[in-house]
Amino acid sequence: MDKPHITLTSYVSGFILSVSLTFFAYWAATSPSFESKSALGIIIVLAFLQLVAQLVFFLHLGKESKPRLGLFIFGTAVIGISILVFGSLWIMNHLNYRMSPADMNSFIVKNEGISQ
Numbered sequence: 001m002d003k004p005h006i007t008l009t010s011y012v013s014g015f016i017l018s019v020s021l022t023f024f025a026y027w028a029a030t031s032p033s034f035e036s037k038s039a040l041g042i043i044i045v046l047a048f049l050q051l052v053a054q055l056v057f058f059l060h061l062g063k064e065s066k067p068r069l070g071l072f073i074f075g076t077a078v079i080g081i082s083i084l085v086f087g088s089l090w091i092m093n094h095l096n097y098r099m100s101p102a103d104m105n106s107f108i109v110k111n112e113g114i115s116q
Helices: 008-030 036-058 068-098 101-112
Strands: none
Touching: 008 036
């Protein structure tokens, strides 16, 4: 099996790129010159670039001669994580919708026997 050509320069370049992307995301989040929606968009783009940098420079995805197995495993992991994240967000949003503060107070008063 052919091993990909990996050098120290590749790791150093990936590290510098990762630190730079992290710094710019932090700057976008803390800078008062951006609105919250534009800062969120910038952070999402930088997070995607960070993912690509991590995959290419550190996990060496796509550098082997037959990358199908690595891509299959990565795709399966992305699908699983997406189901977990979006399912959790959906459940939390549904619970938040069903339990407004007024409903929560009346629920606690009714079930705990607290009188107001």
